Amino acid sequence: MNPMLTVARKEIAQLLHSRMSMLSTAFLAIFFAFTAAPAVTMDGGGLAILDQLLFSMVPVIGLFAGYIFASQIFLREKQQGVIETLLCTPLTVRQLWAGKVLGVTLLAWAMAMGAAILIVGFSRGSDGVLLLPSAPVIVHLAVAVPLFIVAGTGLLGLAQFILGMHQIQIVNVAVIFVLIFLLTLTQQLVNPEAGITWPVAGASFLAGHAALGGVWAAGRCLNTERIVTSLP
């Protein structure tokens, strides 16, 4: 098996064993899905509002889940010194980073999709009928959302690898504020007049790619010595 996939598989197994991380992420997904869904019925926008909620809120829930999982995977291993042993294995530091990001992303994406299903499940049209998202939104959730989660967790993992513990604490607090702000913003900005079209979904996909490319390039600053000298 590809070493990156071996790492990803282990991270998923480890996260699934971590009851605290799984419960807090599941609570987050359920809470935001439950609080967002009534907007679809109440505002009378129906499908347009559902599409907008799914389009903007699901990636942020995925990033939030990625943030919780990344702390478990990157930060904890650094605090416990396990990372030093992993750096002595035949893996390159970049493979290790990428494998961890992949594992975190797959699980965070699954959580985000769970939240999407809950939002759809809780939402009803004005006539009480279950609404289904439009095709561009489904493609967006399937293709662009994982890219955003990869980019977000990749950047966070990179920071947690190379920064000192004090700096990581500052970054973590900042990330929480940004994510909560984004989640609130997505609920405030829904507009029954606007819709999610194919060009919008396409632009989102390109933005996800650009973010991923940027983070992959930033991965060049990964350095074993930097990681080791920033161990607590």
Place this chain on the structure above:
Amino acid sequence: METSSLGKAFGGRTVLDGVSFGVKKGEVFGFLGPNGAGKTTTLRLLLGLLEPDDGEALVFGDRLADRDDLRRRVGVLLEGNGLFDQLSARENLDYYGRLYGVPDLAQRISDILVLTGLEERAGSAVGTFSTGMKRKLGLGRALLHEPEILFLDEPSSGLDPEAQRMVRELIIEVSRHESVTVFLNSHNLDEVQRVCDTVAILDRGRIRAYDRVAALVENRGGVHFTLTLADAGDASRAEGILAAMEEVRDYRIADGVITTVLPEGAAPAEVLARLVREGILIEEARKTRRSLEEIYLDAVGPTEGSA
């Protein structure tokens, strides 16, 4: 494995300065020094986790940092054991086995679990293990892929005496019978003296002593010689004779027992003969070896009491 004129500084503070030593294949090398001496930095330089500022740290004649394939031939047990608390012992070993590409992994994992005495707890989460059990599993993990060189950082810390014995026997076993080279970073002087062929003592970033253990305890600081007088009343006469002998230094007489140190190459038999010629009756004469602890304390200075 060898280092030559290895130097490293952090933030302008020199941590290692001109450290040179070599470890031959199949040798057990003990690396001693007080806290902050630079032992961990040396270990990290050898493992390719840090870049040297001066000199070289080579393993298999190359830098581990540049060679992923060479890292496959090295086993490492660092302070943190390298284990994941949420995963079981078997899952931990399975993960590392896959990273190292261990053939016939399931069988090898079973062998390691038996070797470490953890087969009964193979399915338990490592987070539920005691410190000693984690250490044993960490050691098993380091041996899982049958490395040619084993780096051990305080392998017996947190272990009970029985488990410490197991670790010592394991080190001797892999070294003698499987020709595994062992780099042992330890505070346990007794352990080092028992299992190591060669030892280096590091203090304030410099090597203070470096030799085969046998040669160090035999020669360093001269020949230690203990004489028990048949009649304790001869002590003052014996003292006068010893004081007149140039080759005798640092002698001490208490309760009819003379403890002295002779320069390297001096013959204790001559001292003994001189005393007998002068009519001093000797009940017992014994050439003693210095312990590694005494050598260590000499090397790092009297204020550095702990290894």
